[in-house]
Amino acid sequence: MQIVILGPPGSGKGTRAQIISKIYGIPVITTGDMLREAAAQDTESGRIADFYMKKGELVPDDIVVEVVEERLGRPDVEGGFILDGFPRNLAQARALDRVLKRKGVSIDAVLKIDASTDSIIKRLSLRRSCPRCGAVYHLKYNPPKKDEVCDECGSGLIQRDDDREDIILYRMIVYEEQTRPILERYENMGKVRELNGEIEIDEIPGEVRRVLGDLA
Ligand code: AMP
Numbered sequence: 001m002q003i004v005i006l007g008p009p010g011s012g013k014g015t016r017a018q019i020i021s022k023i024y025g026i027p028v029i030t031t032g033d034m035l036r037e038a039a040a041q042d043t044e045s046g047r048i049a050d051f052y053m054k055k056g057e058l059v060p061d062d063i064v065v066e067v068v069e070e071r072l073g074r075p076d077v078e079g080g081f082i083l084d085g086f087p088r089n090l091a092q093a094r095a096l097d098r099v100l101k102r103k104g105v106s107i108d109a110v111l112k113i114d115a116s117t118d119s120i121i122k123r124l125s126l127r128r129s130c131p132r133c134g135a136v137y138h139l140k141y142n143p144p145k146k147d148e149v150c151d152e153c154g155s156g157l158i159q160r161d162d163d164r165e166d167i168i169l170y171r172m173i174v175y176e177e178q179t180r181p182i183l184e185r186y187e188n189m190g191k192v193r194e195l196n197g198e199i200e201i202d203e204i205p206g207e208v209r210r211v212l213g214d215l216a
Contacts, residue, residue, distance in 0.1 A: 001026060001080040001215050002105055004087070004096075006183060007113030008175040009168060010120035010127070011197040012204075014136060016113065017084040019204050024216060026080040031088075033134050034067050035059055040131070056162050056170040058088055058178060065095045072099055089178040093185060108215050110186040115197030117172065124168050128157040142201070 001024055005013045017028040035053060038046030045066075049059045058064075068086050071077070087093040100106055115123075126139040130150035137144050137157060144150060148157045162171065186192050193211050 001109075001212070002100070002107050003080070003082045003212070004107055004110045004186075005082060005084050005113065006110060006179065006186075007195075007197060008115065008120060009171045010124040011113040011115040012123075012195075013084050013113060015201065016111070016195060016204060016208065017082045020082050020208055020212070023205060023208060024080070024212075026082060027076050028082045028084055029068065029071050029077075029086070030134075031064055031068060031083075031085040034071065035064070038067070054161050054167075056167040056174065058174060061089070061091050061095065064088075065092060065099075068096070069099050072103065087179075087182060090182060090185065093182045107186075107191055109193050109212065110183070110191045111195050111211070112183055112192050113195045113197040119198060120172065121165060121168055124163045125165055127159070127163055129160055130155050131158050 039050035132155040
């Protein structure tokens with residue numbers, strides 16, 4: 001099963017991707033995490049990525065496509081995968097088609113998630129992330145057991161530079177201008193299925209099974 005998840009920042013893509021991964025046993029490919037990792041390793045492309053990520057802008061296509069292409073070449077994606085955060089514009093969508101064509105597979109479904117501006121800002125401004133293992137918390141709805149410390153690996157949690165309110169608003173504009181147009185392309189291909197970004201976390205597995213059940 002090859003799945004793409006599209007939605008504005010903070011709409012709950014990552015949470016749903018993890019739940020789908022557990023239900024169907026396929027890996028999640030999260031470009032934001034991979035780019036943050038490259039930035040932390042201070043490679044040349046990581047430094048460029050960091051420059052754009054801090055401002056809330058899209059990282060240049062050549063860097064992102066290379067990262068995704070390398071990841072899709074690994075054996076664990078043979079049974080399927082979930083793309084979280086890619087493609088983010090039309091050029092990336094076309095590049096993805098080319099990569100998948102070479103592999104002899106195609107996208108089965110594009111999951112579209114929407115959430116109100118108000119809930120996005122509430123979610124992202126209280127989001128805390130673990131810089132070491134990538135676990136994500138929400139200070140109100142999903143707090144760590146010990147204040148500001150990761151339950152999984154014990155590292156200190158951080159607020160991402162781009163989870164500040166001014167940058168969040170800018171990332172939402174980038175989504176509307178560059179990413180939303182891809183939905184029309186996938187709609188014309190009959191691939192789009194909708195997920196509700198406002199439901200409670202314990203309702204998500206049921207919704208996922210309803211929406212993707214026919215593909216399993
Ligand atoms: P995310 O964690 O998905 O919210 O992504 C955080 C930041 O990483 C974005 O604001 C972009 O700067 C960068 N990024 C993630 N995925 C992509 C992508 N597919 N294309 C370009 N930039 C990306």
